[in-house]
Amino acid sequence: MTTPTQQHDILLQIRNLNKNFGGLKAIQDVTMDLPAGVITTLVGPNGAGKTTLFNLITGHLVPTSGTVHWLGQPLKGIEPWRIARMGIARTFQDLRLFSHMTVEENIMSVMERSSWLWQGGRAAAEKRVNEILAETQLTEKRLERAVDLAYAERKFLSLARIMASEAKLWLLDEPASGLDPRSFERFVALLRDYASRGITICIIEHNLDIVIKLSDRVAFLDQGKLLAQGSSQDILKDPHLAAIYFGDRS
Ligand SMILES: Nc1ncnc2c1ncn2[C@@H]1O[C@H](COP(=O)(O)OP(=O)(O)O)[C@@H](O)[C@H]1O
Ligand SMILES: [Mg+2]
Incomplete structure (x- = not known):
């Protein structure tokens, strides 16, 4: 069996990334790849660090330590507008139209x-x-x-x-939240269509229906740590992760 990383070129490479806000460790030693043409969903409870991870990729925040490489080039110290011009586009939770x-x-x-x-x-x-x-x-x-x-x-x-x-990489922060079912179907079809044309997509999403329908791969973040990566089935059927996701840590 081949994994996505064997089949696809790695566009974005994140290595041992950390971000502290004072004493809060918002991102802790995160290492992950975004392979070309793959739809990755970033899931995890509120405050897990999902939006922070996007901000570290796009240059809106500076990492405490660790690296992000885009097409082999380190993004350290590059301003957000320049990173956008290099082919990384994002949406915001509040849309900013x-x-x-x-x-x-x-x-x-x-x-x-x-x-x-x-x-x-x-x-x-x-x-x-x-x-x-x-x-x-x-x-x-x-x-x-x-x-x-x-x-x-x-x-x-x-x-x-x-x-x-x-852009070659789309970072979408809860793009489908609150969509009615028909709009949702259209939305999924559109993203799939662009992924099939080689666009790499990383989506922050809470709706598990969307996660299942859309993701090639799921990355599960909790308290700044990447707890697991895999297929949506593997991640969502894990009782430990489900307990964290649904807020029952007992
Ligand atoms: N600019 C900031 N300054 C201080 N704390 C922040 C900042 N941005 C996020 N945080 C904190 O970092 C943690 C992760 O936040 P965030 O990445 O927005 O989580 P998520 O998007 O997964 O809900 C939260 O505890 C949040 O309060
Ligand atoms: Mg968020």
Whole structure:
């Protein structure tokens, strides 16, 4: 049997990563890889350190010790905007859309920062925006302001912005939370489609239904430590992990 690491190139390599906030050890000696084209879900109770791990990858936080390498290059000391340009895009739990811009402007603003407009000219950029709008079913909302969208539409707009970034690695912080079942199915299909085209995805997710349907691999974090990695079946059927996950440590 081959493991994902044997089948795929490792894009992101995390080694012995630690982050302390004063006396709190938010991330403790975490070592993990994100292989190309694989969907990894990061699960664990509230406060486990999931968002902190994202912040350490994207340069929003500086590790206390340990390393993160992207395509073989250390990310130490590189500013978040530069890391984003290197191909690592993220969403935030609070989405951080430009509320008073239209759907289209929210997407275009990302593309202006990436290479699209410059390489293929305005026509290529507009074609790509139309594709993204169609894939996220936001075509009819393109001229509406983000603030006026329904909840699920805002979630899809956040994803549309990631799609527009042309990033190779997507870090998604609870992207599907609160989606209705139909939106959820569309969401899963869209992420699977992009993963099959070689996009590497790491998702923080609480909904175990999503974890099971979406993940190639699950990484379980608790109190800053990576307790286990494996298939969703292996992780979710482990009674010890289930007890931690559901808050029963007795
Ligand atoms: N900037 C910060 N300063 C101090 N403590 C923080 C900071 N960010 C997170 N923490 C703490 O680190 C721990 C992990 O937080 P977080 O990564 O947000 O957890 P999760 O996303 O898994 O719910 C929590 O105890 C949280 O209070
Ligand atoms: Mg979080």
